[in-house]
Amino acid sequence: MKQHLHVLLRKCALSCLALTTFTQASFSQIGIFNEVEAGVSFGPSNFLGDLGGNRGRGMGFLKDNNIAQTKFIIGGHITAMPASFLGLRLAVNYGTLAGDDKIIKGSGGLEEARKFRNSDFRSRLFEAFLAAEVFPTVFFEEDPEDLYKKIRPYGVLGVGVFNYNPMGSDPLTGDWVNLKDLSTEGQGFAEYPDRKPYKLTQLNIPMGLGVKYFMNDNVSIAFEVIHRKTFTDYIDDVSTTYIDPNLFDQYFGAGSEKAQLARRMANKTDQGSSTSAGFGPGDKRGTPTNNDAYYSAGFKLGFRLGNRGNGDNYKRIKCPVMRY
Template identity: 50%
Template sequence: MKPSLPKSAGKALLLLSVCFLLLSKSNAQAFIFGNEKIKFEAGLNFGPSFFLGDLGGNAGKGKNNLKDLNLEFTKLMKGAYITMYPNKWVGLRLAASLTYLEGDDATINTNGIDELWRKQRNLDFRTNVWEVNGAVEIFPTMIFSNDPENEPRLRPYGLIGAGVFHFNPQGSLKAANGDKIWYDLHKLRTEGQGMAEYPYSKPYQLTQMNVLYGGGLKYYLSDRVNIGAEFLYRKTFTDYIDDVSQKYIDPRNFAKYLPAGDAALASRLYDKTIGIIYPGMTRWPEGTQRGDLKNKDTYFSVIAKVGFRLGPIYESSFARSAARQTRCPSVY
């Protein structure tokens, strides 16, 4: 699936890049904020991301929580960030990232009847996710740190923020040779979105807001470079990252609203039932539950980070010279 950068995320990413270039190419003089100077840091991050939604899961009823985490669909998230530190215990961060999410009912492990209903549904999806977010970082151990000469290298932190993300779910059909061919689902209105026959089913937007929160650890290798690890959970306000949310519709309605080619695709992709509970069954009746509207889709990441302090580390040439003189001597 070839990533395509949406306009809204692209503009924010461009702004992030411009800020980074301006800050890194300037003399990076620190700004005064109260009695402290604002510092800037830029960095990269990468690590696994995970999806929790309607498709896939494990034994038992679908709960849209860690019980239904499918590790086989672990994907790589990668991104960049820039953070402004008005003081040593709070940071204001702007970040951009790209990841890939996937789910498949065929992977569900079966121990009883509850999960068989979902496995029989036999739907799958994949999507790229572009994200731009802003967050506030809080370093609790630094609030009471009054000795700048002995500040801890290891610093835990919590963070909370909000972002914008863009997705575009695809579903698959098998070709004659057994390979999967993927098709965009949004335009196919698989649950009757926008059709007069289903007034409860509204069209969904591919660019959405999310709320994120989490925490991490940062370790300073030097005054200039730090590394860290971070857990970040995204609460979304859509149940359509996987294009599954509500009920099955009458497939004859596709022809009323879609071009002939799309209508034919939609009638094959919206319901791929295989007869597990009911052998020989290939379609669910109109109005049968297809997804769980009560639980919105979510995703989260566990990432490694490397950060670089921008601009001068010391406030003056005198402070830099003093720091050099107090270092331990080197032995050759």
């Protein structure tokens, strides 16, 4: 585990170094940015989708947040400041997302169907995004140039891309297997023309709030919460209804190892139970009207690069200041 973490940190450092070199060279040439910050971030992340959840109807967002499935995300960033009230951040992050129906605490309500579904997933996550940071309180500061021990709240909004690969635990062996190629909901089957194979690289919209504390003119620390809106319902490989399991034999070969694996992963309910026949073709497996999402909450450490003055390398863009 330690060796794996060291590798991730090394990759993150190299990425930041490359971004820093490119950013400084580019911004020095166009000469419009007041300052450039580079840094790292670390904190918990959580998945919001079909799997897992809490009592009652699955509603998405924080209502179905599962603390037990909290993972971690680390990253690096380069932020250019064309003005004191505005930052343009380029960030890369690596983490994990997960969900599990077993953790649902049933109370005899609508959540029992999700608990009986008995599905789980985990996926590594790699994302990159470009976002604007807006610091509204700058307009009320007497001297925006003075950063020493200053606190600034800010908002974040941008656009990004992320890559994932959902895996589920095999109920027979306990091994984690890739789910996309198994077409668990008939993706790519002629019988379901509206269910296309989903792509493992998707767009997202990061949005959030944070507060930044400047320890001095060159070092800052921030705490922020960023939610990612996505345009897919298949981060956890669950979206719509169960299909006829015989189709797996038809498309993957009757009795083949892949067909048998697809059967097990597509429907993990106990169909041999004496109290329930389990879910069958056409029964609800997920909620296609709600796309998946995820969020992170963590600390961001930043270091200012270059020269803060109005020299040849930087041409400051003044922001309006409200004075009394």
